Amino acid sequence: AQSVTQPDARVTVSEGASLQLRxxxxxxxxxxxxxxxxxxxxxxxxxLKYYSGDPVVQGVNSFEAEFSKSNSxxxxxxxxVHWSDSAVYFCALSRTGGYxxxxxxxxxxxxxx
Amino acid sequence: xxxxxxxxxxxxxxxxxxLTLKCQQNFNHDTMYWxxxxxxxxxxxxxxxxxxxxxxxxxxxxGYDASREKKSSFSLTVTSAQKNEMAVFLCAxxxxxGQDxxxxxxxxxxxxx
Numbered sequence: 001a002q003s004v005t006q007p008d009a010r011v012t013v014s015e016g017a018s019l020q021l022r023x024x025x026x027x028x029x030x031x032x033x034x035x036x037x038x039x040x041x042x043x044x045x046x047x048l049k050y051y052s053g054d055p056v057v058q059g060v061n062s063f064e065a066e067f068s069k070s071n072s073x074x075x076x077x078x079x080x081v082h083w084s085d086s087a088v089y090f091c092a093l094s095r096t097g098g099y100x101x102x103x104x105x106x107x108x109x110x111x112x113x
Numbered sequence: 114x115x116x117x118x119x120x121x122x123x124x125x126x127x128x129x130x131x132l133t134l135k136c137q138q139n140f141n142h143d144t145m146y147w148x149x150x151x152x153x154x155x156x157x158x159x160x161x162x163x164x165x166x167x168x169x170x171x172x173x174x175x176g177y178d179a180s181r182e183k184k185s186s187f188s189l190t191v192t193s194a195q196k197n198e199m200a201v202f203l204c205a206x207x208x209x210x211g212q213d214x215x216x217x218x219x220x221x222x223x224x225x226x
Contacts, residue, residue: 009153032212043117043203043217044156051212090155094211099144099163100171101211105155 002027004093006104014112015083021076021107023091033074034092034101035065044090050074061085086111115140117218119204124223128196134189134221136204142216143209145187149173150201150220159202162187163209191223198225 003026013019025031032051036044048059055067065076074091091104118137126132138145144163148156158171160179168179178190187204201220207213 006155034214036215041219043205043219044215045217046214049212049214096212098211099161099169100158101146101215103148103156105153 002031002093002095002102004091004102004104006089006091006107008107009105010108010110012110012112013081016080019076019078019081019085019109021089021091021109023074023076023104025072025074025091025093027072027093027095029096030069032094032096033065033067034094035059035063035074035076036090036092036103038088038090038106040087047076047089081109081111083111083113085109115142115216117204117206117216119202119218119221121221122219124221126191126194126223126225128194128225130191130194130225132191132194132223134191134202134204134223136187136189136218137185138187138204138206138216138218139185140206140208140216141184142206143184144207144213145181146205146207146215147171147177147179147187147189148203148205150203156203159189194223194225196225198223 005024034049035047050057146161147159157173162181204218205215
């Protein structure tokens with residue numbers, strides 16, 4: 001069975017600082033991997049997704065993520081955060097050909113001024 | 114672009130009551146999902162549907178029924194609301210399988226007194 005672990009429930013960074021949100025997955029083959037963001041009182045929106053090719057994938061709003069098969073990880077990064085990036089971030093996984101998507105428990109990001 | 118509409122936005126019920134949540138999408142997507150979001154637990158799949166009149170159980174289907182009578186709509190029924198239950202129910206749709214981007218509605222917030 002597949003699973004997704006986001007080890008950090010909350011992360012606080014200063015505006016302008018760099019960011020890394022961690023995601024580890026468990027799946028025997030190569031999965032489809034996603035990062036979604038949830039702003040207050042809204043549904044989730046896709047930031048980026050990865051399946052194959054360049055292990056660094058670019059997303060919206062200058063976010064990027066790096067896939068590592070050896071570490072079973074898909075960490076989200078941003079070089080310089082803005083206060084508007086404060087939100088909850090979810091890492092998710094889907095297996096090839098399946099319909100189900102497994103979500104991590106989410107990381108709440110707070111960007112302080 | 115399309116939109117996912119969830120009604121009602123807020124739902125307050127009594128213990129033992131049957132409660133119905135509705136979801137509409139105008140993306141013309143084949144697949145629709147219902148998730149439950151509890152604080153700190155991420156999203157858990159209740160039901161999904163890959164086409165009109167199809168229903169597939171997720172990991173959290175006990176205590177829920179679902180219905181997909183039209184391609185554009187997917188409803189969820191809480192068969193017997195549990196006292197002090199509080200959660201957000203998110204509806205999502207995607208073109209086809211799990212590797213496709215999911216588009217989410219804003220959620221229905223449930224409180225059971």
